[in-house]
Amino acid sequence: MIEPRWTRWATAPVPRYTSYPxxxxxxxxxxxxxxxxxxxxxxxxxxxxxxxxxxxxxxxxxxxxxxxxxxxxxxxxxxxxxxxxxxxxxxxxxxxxxxxxxxxxxxxxxxxxxxxxxxxxxxxxxxxxxxxxxxxxxxxxxxxxxxxxxxxxxxxxxxxxxxxxxxxxxxxxxxxxxxxxxxxxxxxxxxxxxxxxxxxxxxxxxxxxxxxxxxxxxxxxxxxxxxxxxxxxxxxxxxxxxxxxxxxxxxxxxxxxxxxxxxxxxxxxxxxxxxxxxxxxxxxxxxxxxxxxxxxxxxxxxxxxxxxxxxxxxxxxxxxGNSAISTFREGFAQAAKDMREWTDAVEAGGLPVARGRAISDDDRLRARAIEALMCNLEVDLETVCAEMGAPAHGLDEALTRARPMAEAGLCEISGRVITVPEAARMLVRPVAAAFDAYRDAPQEGRHARAV
Ligand code: SF4
Incomplete structure (x- = not known):
């Protein structure tokens, strides 16, 4: 059963985190x-x-x-x-x-x-x-x-x-x-x-x-x-x-x-x-x-x-194909969603890219932490930082962001490990958002609700 104190996070728009950014x-x-x-x-x-x-x-x-x-x-x-x-x-x-x-x-x-x-x-x-x-x-x-x-x-x-x-x-x-x-x-x-x-x-x-x-x-x-x-x-x-x-x-x-x-x-x-x-x-x-x-x-x-x-x-x-997203170590590139635009780009003989994003080392570090949490419901910040060659405290700001969710029982923080308990599994996305450096941008209209 969803706890009433989780409503704030359950009804907030949040990405599905199939990529980061x-x-x-x-x-x-x-x-x-x-x-x-x-x-x-x-x-x-x-x-x-x-x-x-x-x-x-x-x-x-x-x-x-x-x-x-x-x-x-x-x-x-x-x-x-x-x-x-x-x-x-x-x-x-x-x-x-x-x-x-x-x-x-x-x-x-x-x-x-x-x-x-x-x-x-x-x-x-x-x-x-x-x-x-x-x-x-x-x-x-x-x-x-x-x-x-x-x-x-x-x-x-x-x-x-x-x-x-x-x-x-x-x-x-x-x-x-x-x-x-x-x-x-x-x-x-x-x-x-x-x-x-x-x-x-x-x-x-x-x-x-x-x-x-x-x-x-x-x-x-x-x-x-x-x-x-x-x-x-x-x-x-x-x-x-x-x-x-x-x-x-x-x-x-x-x-x-x-x-x-x-x-x-x-x-x-x-x-x-x-x-x-x-x-x-x-x-x-x-x-x-x-x-x-x-x-x-x-x-x-x-x-x-x-x-x-x-x-x-x-x-x-x-x-x-039309609207398809390519992923490289360096970033993402998406073909035009508009069929005419995509067709013109292909006919012109160039790779048909319309939108995209180069990713920084900081994006890569956060992406790894978010992926670990989405896959395992747990992330050890120290392990992720070591794996990605980042300073040991490189993700600590996420602990501060996750703290109110820990107080509400959406996650547990032990040292520098964040775990989502089984009862809150469906709310793993708001917890993952603690690592998202772009969350301060307005989210309304960009994503669906967490639940
Ligand atoms: S769910 Fe969407 S993609 Fe799948 S058959 Fe229906 S309209 Fe097509």
Whole structure:
């Protein structure tokens, strides 16, 4: 149960900390020359990761905060693919020699909007351009409503190893309120077909805090997931930010559960999954104890990047496509969200960067502390400073910022170790914000609430 004294932090806007500095701190008109310099300075031996953004969906789910649109026919998708292939060539030409790609992630939108042959050709091109290793993880986000046998076969033939399936809720009433009608037998069929094709590492995304949702709904979804022996589960809270995601205005805000109910739903889902043998990981993930994500959480090697919790240790992530974010040791670079702008940049023959941020040693130090807390619910300031070559007291100001939260029971401070207790796990983000040097900027309208 959420304690009344936590309300102040639970209702305050706070980043999800999938990066630090967060995308809200990126600067407009980021110089392409800087990105090209980063791209040409990779470690020759170090592996890289590749993220490919497919910004199309068959219909829009009203809760969605992703950068996507409905193409109304395949022509727009086909034109986008042509530019995507061009961008792959641009990157391949400019990237310094590297250790090859170990992870490829297709996100969106719905990557299964691509026709079977187009997906296969895209993956072939990526393999050739980025020297994708034979044993790489190739993950795809999937919408079961637009999945066909042919597309599954193409993904299997392309070497896809992991599928992340959007489930969200099983309740017909909630599905109607979010414009995502998806009967349970459709999900079961998708899962059966994926496994039959050899794609047997499966993630489900579930949600709480949706309009008309109840604890019983979310428990039903958790049990359904466990019955299907799904390996990993992400349980996201619906963030109502219609000023940012315009189509969320279609959601009836008066039907949204309040703070207490949201907290209770998240905890009920966690209890149901834990009762079925799942390990609880970080803020909002669950995995079977034998799954690599659970093993990484147990041995302290879990990471967090723009795709959320991951086992991927790569420092360099090449983001390809409209709005995609690339990560380098030196900073972040994001392609234009505006399709015309991104298209023009690719056609002009330069890496398509619109926004970005160079990161300082101080950013890197804080990023490591935030990542440790988000992954392990604990951070030893001394260890992080030593690991990052910073002065031993380089993060001590965070202790002062965390003190009021410690007094409220959101975290514990012992010496220079900050720990988030199990009961406050869902509020790890406000505690992580104690390390955020940009928190003094106005946060309203930039991020969703903590719970
Ligand atoms: S939730 Fe997924 S399927 Fe729905 S609109 Fe967003 S990206 Fe598309």
């Amino acid at each position: 967060t995308a809200a701190e990126f600067q407009d008109r980021f110089p392409r020359a800087t990105l090209e310099r980063w791209a040409s300075a990779l470690d020759r031996e170090a592996p890289i990761s590749v993220y490919v953004h497919i910004p199309f969906c068959e219909t829009l789910c009203w809760y969605c905060g992703c950068h996507t649109s409905v193409p109304n026919g395949y022509d727009r998708v086909a034109r986008y693919l042509t530019r995507l292939h061009q961008e792959i060539d641009l990157w391949a030409k400019r990237l310094a020699p590297h250790g090859g790609a170990r992870h490829v992630h297709f996100g969106g939108g719905s990557p299964n909007m691509l026709a079977a042959d187009d997906f296969f050709a895209l993956m072939e091109h990526l393999r050739e351009a980025f020297a994708v290793h034979e044993e790489s993880e190739i993950a795809v986000e999937l919408d079961p409503r637009s999945l066909t046998d042919e597309k599954i076969a193409a993904m299997a033939a392309s070497g896809v190893t992991r599928a992340s399936v959007g489930v969200q809720t099983l309740s017909p009433r909630v599905q109607e309120a979010i414009n995502r009608l998806q009967p349970r037998d459709m999900i079961e069929k998708a899962l059966g077909d994926l496994r039959a094709a050899g794609i047997d590492a499966i993630n489900f995304d579930l949600m709480y805090g949706l309009p008309h949702q109840s604890e019983a709904d979310i428990i039903e979804a958790a049990d359904f997931t466990a019955d299907l022996r799904v390996d990993r589960v992400a349980v996201f809270g619906y963030a109502h930010v219609p000023w940012f995601a315009k189509h969320q205005a279609a959601i009836d805000a008066s039907a949204l559960p309040g703070l207490k109910a949201r907290f209770a739903q998240a905890e009920a889902c966690a209890a149901a999954l834990e009762a079925r043998g799942y390990a609880r990981i970080g803020l909002d993930h669950f995995a079977k104890p034998v799954d690599p994500l659970a093993r990484a959480a147990a041995d302290g090697t879990l990471r967090r990047n723009f795709q959320g919790y991951t086992t991927d240790p790569c420092q360099t992530i090449i983001g390809i």
